[in-house]
Amino acid sequence: MAEPARRPGRPRDTSIDERALAATRELLVERGFDATTIQAVAAHSGVHASAIYRRWGSRIELIEEATFPGLSPPSVQPTGNLHRDLRRFIRAYLAAFDAPASRAAAAGLLAYHQASSRPRPPDLYLRVSARPQFQDILRAAPPGTIDLNIDPDDVFDMLLGAILTRTLLARITARHRPIERTVEMIIRLLQPQPSRTVNQDT
């Protein structure tokens, strides 16, 4: 009630932003997702709660900016070597999720968005998706290395799943496979197939 819906543009005093974001990351790691409230961030950072609310509409937006700020684009310039480009891309992608604060926030954010009745939260997903960067890598690959019949989006969906599994399930599955295995799976999906040996049943 104290703060009406007006939200001015991002303020010039970035030190206040940075203090709040840093405190958010620290709280996520030290006390977990549920305990990382606006009030806790205010107490931890010394930034007034009202100032935090002016910059971020909710604790979810604050946590998202604190943990997944610069995922897009992963800074991988395609070299044309598909294997090497994919490996660098997957490493960069995983590294973004692998920061302690991101790791502490990811499942909680997912649970929030899953339970949310908002139609969908495009901002975070678009930042996290990196779908265009993946397509840039495929475009830079030498002719003949990628099956022209494959939909890159289908392969990216599989890659996203592999990243999710590594990020969210590693603790639960207790599987810690070399990144190279994921790279090889993606290469395998992309490469031209000689003939469809699939049994098409009717």
Added chain:
Amino acid sequence: MAEPARRPGRPRDTSIDERALAATRELLVERGFDATTIQAVAAHSGVHASAIYRRWGSRIELIEEATFPGLSPPSVQPTGNLHRDLRRFIRAYLAAFDAPASRAAAAGLLAYHQASSRPRPPDLYLRVSARPQFQDILRAAPPGTIDLNIDPDDVFDMLLGAILTRTLLARITARHRPIERTVEMIIRLLQPQPSRTVNQDT
């Protein structure tokens, strides 16, 4: 304090169990993961909280049994038709996550296990994994349809990722692809490769 660590075997009066489990599923759907506490289940089911605690050590165990009780084995008997078997397997696997209560619980459970300091929660994962059933399907496939050099566990990891993406991210990505696309991706990973066109960089 009231309940020491002794937990007798699963009681014979299954109607009490069933009432608590049904109430848990209803609460998950109606009020969400966070609101599904032992107290709320007790109030909703008429089963005393102390009786619930005697059967399940925590609300997490209760929610896990209420939502992912019979995932293993998915009841898919391999027929030897790889495409059809995989499609049925993936459908059954997805269906288990697709029940409204499971959908409401999955991300919350993941967040809990992610934040938990317990070494790992094997029970739920082993129930959810279905890794052996996947291998049964591969063993029943005709010779020549599956690359002998591929590690089935690597492919299962990819399948698990695809299932996770469909279950947890569909709302966020707003992508709703036919299941057949996932089936085809898995077939593609499995089938024999003519020659490695991968660029091995040094």
